[in-house]
Amino acid sequence: MNLIIMTLTIALLLTMILAFISFWLPQMTPDSEKLSPYECGFDPFGSARLPFSLRFFLVAILFLLFDLEIALLLPLPWGDQLPSPLLTFFWASAILTLLTLGLVYEWIQGGLEWAE
Numbered sequence: 001m002n003l004i005i006m007t008l009t010i011a012l013l014l015t016m017i018l019a020f021i022s023f024w025l026p027q028m029t030p031d032s033e034k035l036s037p038y039e040c041g042f043d044p045f046g047s048a049r050l051p052f053s054l055r056f057f058l059v060a061i062l063f064l065l066f067d068l069e070i071a072l073l074l075p076l077p078w079g080d081q082l083p084s085p086l087l088t089f090f091w092a093s094a095i096l097t098l099l100t101l102g103l104v105y106e107w108i109q110g111g112l113e114w115a116e
Contacts, residue, residue: 055113055114058111059114062112065099066099069096069099073095076088
C-alpha cells in the first residue's frame with residue numbers, strides 16, 4: 001500500500017513539473033515567418049478563404065463510396081461458407097451492379113471530369 005502511494009505521488013509530482021516546464025520553457029516570440037500560413041513550402045498566394053470546387057467534393061465522395069464498397073466486399077470469402085452461398089453471391093452482385101450503374105451515370109453526366 002505504501003509503495004502504491006509513493007508511486008502515485010512521484011508520478012503526480014513528475015507530471016506537474018513537466019507541465020510547468022512545458023508551459024514556461026518555449027519562447028513565445030512570433031515573427032512574420034511564424035505568423036504566415038504554411039502552404040507546402042510555397043509562398044501563399046490568394047486568399048485562404050476561397051471555397052473548394054464542387055467537383056473536388058464529388059470526387060472525394062466517390063472515393064469514399066468505393067472505399068466503403070471494398071470494406072463491404074471483404075468478408076465475401078467467409079460468406080461463401082454460409083448455408084446458402086448463392087444468397088451471398090446475389091447480394092454481392094447487387095451491390096456491385098448498383099455501384100457500377102452509379103459510376104456509369106456519374107461518368108455520363110460528366111461529374112468525373114476534373115478540368116473544364
